[in-house]
Amino acid sequence: MATEARAYSTPRLADYLQESRREIKELYKSHNSWTAILRKADLVEDPAPSEEEALLKRVHSFLHVDDPQRAHAYLRLLSDDAPAYGTLAPADKTYAHTLFFNLWDNAGGFTSFQQGLDSLRSQRVFRDELRQVLTYVIERSDHFPIPLSGPHRHIPLQVHSAYNRSEILAALGVARFGGQMPRSFAQGVQWVDDARTDALLITLEKNERDFSPTIRYKDYALSPTLFHWESQNATAEDSRTGLRYQQHAQQGSNVLLFMRRYKNNDIGKSQPWMLLGPATYVEHTGSKPMAITWRLKHELPADVWTYSAIAAG
Incomplete structure (x- = not known):
């Protein structure tokens, strides 16, 4: 890639991605980064500051x-004139x-x-790479996010948008x-006690390597608005x-459902x-685990409904 x-x-x-016809995810296999490629190609003159390498390993996230x-x-937070943390509105905080x-x-x-954000000021090259990545991926987003409402309206999460573990826990105030x-x-x-919310993080397809038989719960969509979910084994009705x-x-x-198809993506990360949104209890069978049917407030996107139903076997 450096030669290219x-x-x-x-x-x-x-x-570069347009000229090479590569997908952006190819750049981020095995802790690679765009900056590392540019440095190997002698296209970045700035010396690498302390902690740059560790930060670049997080760009894939x-x-x-x-x-x-x-x-x-x-x-905005990555810009050269980023606002101070104390001046931010609640959602921006x-x-x-x-x-x-x-x-x-x-x-x-x-x-x-503020201390963490201040440390990014000296990371000019890293911030530039992450800004480029964010600009690139958001221009190619193919889902239509829906803001949370009602008791969750103060939480800046969007239904049918994707979030990793750190973002979910931070947005809900757990982290x-x-x-x-x-x-x-x-x-x-x-x-989440402060939000009086149960956040359920669901992995549909559980392989034998990553999930033992005792936690290979059966989770799948029954329809675009109904979802079958199994509780933890210790949860009695x-x-x-x-x-x-x-x-x-x-x-x-309240209940919020988050769902992903696999534990890892195709570059091993x-x-x-995806936040499916608020859900309400419909019925259940059994105990330890409970097999619960939830009704989603928002219909699943068509592609998500397709692979969610496949998980039912």
Whole structure:
């Protein structure tokens, strides 16, 4: 790729991809980056500052960004004249959190969001690459995001947009200083007390290598608006959690479904989840695990409905 970049003699990612007819994901296999390619091609003169290499290894985790609001918020935070964290509106502060934890899923040794964002000021080349990536992917997004409403209207997540673990936990307020770090999150369910919401993170197709038989839950779409989901094995129908699932509407709590098809994508990175949106309890059978049918507020996109139904076998 460095030879190609040198031949095309362009530092712009979009131009290179057009000339080479490569897909952007090809650049980010095995911790590669556009900046690394440019440096090998002698097209970047700036010396690499400390921490640049580690940050460049995180660029792949932004390839899924597919809603303009989030992309533009990230672009503002990555600009040369980025606003101070303390001056941001609430929604933009949440975007700062999702950006921060997407770059440093264990807080990176920082003690505040401003400290982390300040550290990016010296990372001119990294910020330029990430801005190019965000601009490129958002121009090619093929889903139509829907803002959350009602009790979730203050959370800047978009229905039918894709989010990784760090973004989900940060947006819901779970990932925070002094709290849980995204790196340590492994389960597929999360009760968010402040938002009174159960977040269910679903992987449809579970292979034997990544999922033991005890956690190979049967999750699939029954229709564009109905979804079959199995709880954790320890959840009994008469337990506190089991009753909350059944009675969430009466108790004033909520359910958000996030779904992905596979654990990893085709370049070996963790696949993000699509936010399916709010769901309401319809019925269930069994206990430990509970097989629950949820009704989605928003219909599944046609392509998602197709592969979600296939998962039913």
